[in-house]
Amino acid sequence: DSGVTQTPKHLITATGQRVTLRCSPRSGDLSVYWYQQSLDQGLQFLIQYYNGEERAKGNILERFSAQQFPDLHSELNLSSLELGDSALYFCASSVGSFEEGTQYFGPGTRLLVL
Amino acid sequence: AQTVTQSQPEMSVQEAETVTLSCTYDTSESDYYLFWYKQPPSRQMILVIRQEAYKQQNATENRFSVNFQKAAKSFSLKISDSQLGDAAMYFCALGGGSQGNLIFGKGTKLSVKP
Numbered sequence: 001d002s003g004v005t006q007t008p009k010h011l012i013t014a015t016g017q018r019v020t021l022r023c024s025p026r027s028g029d030l031s032v033y034w035y036q037q038s039l040d041q042g043l044q045f046l047i048q049y050y051n052g053e054e055r056a057k058g059n060i061l062e063r064f065s066a067q068q069f070p071d072l073h074s075e076l077n078l079s080s081l082e083l084g085d086s087a088l089y090f091c092a093s094s095v096g097s098f099e100e101g102t103q104y105f106g107p108g109t110r111l112l113v114l
Numbered sequence: 115a116q117t118v119t120q121s122q123p124e125m126s127v128q129e130a131e132t133v134t135l136s137c138t139y140d141t142s143e144s145d146y147y148l149f150w151y152k153q154p155p156s157r158q159m160i161l162v163i164r165q166e167a168y169k170q171q172n173a174t175e176n177r178f179s180v181n182f183q184k185a186a187k188s189f190s191l192k193i194s195d196s197q198l199g200d201a202a203m204y205f206c207a208l209g210g211g212s213q214g215n216l217i218f219g220k221g222t223k224l225s226v227k228p
Contacts, residue, residue: 031214
């Protein structure tokens with residue numbers, strides 16, 4: 001158990017819908033990262049938040065957004081869902097900026113868009 | 115751009131034997147970190163081992179060790195006394211420097227034969 005929690009574990013929804021994925025980092029960790037794992041794209045970095053502020057952005061679609069709240073939990077919002085958004089979404093956390101710590105991954109949320 | 119290459123899509127090892135998984139990377143950063151993550155069928159991403167680029171000594175964690183060749187930009191993982199529970203996808207990852215996210219290779223699927 002990494003100490004990072006993600007909810008829900010599984011999500012099935014329809015095209016065009018909007019979903020919210022939630023992540024709670026390990027106690028004491030200030031950084032949260034979101035990754036997408038799909039069969040064709042592998043593991044792709046989406047976005048990083050550090051202590052409530054956006055720190056780095058990867059190949060995140062405009063239909064996707066995220067935020068980190070004062071209690072440091074983070075939410076990833078996916079809207080206007082398409083079939084291709086079906087993937088495993090991971091949240092990871094680290095103590096501070098990347099240079100200060102290793103990233104520990106949550107169990108992931110499996111999203112299936114029908 | 116930073117890249118990570120795992121040239122062995124699949125590997126197989128006999129239980130109790132030793133296996134080495136290969137990884138090469140490219141980066142222009144002078145300060146970076148390398149990781150091996152294990153992803154069993156549960157899809158959880160589990161940190162196996164971490165190597166700081168500034169350290170010459172190869173990292174070890176119980177049965178897992180790395181051969182870090184900085185000049186050759188090579189970072190292989192050796193698993194000794196392989197166990198059935200070692201069967202998983204193994205991902206090599208690069209991070210640090212000016213960006214916070216991890217860059218992952220495409221993974222090597224390891225099978226362990228009893």
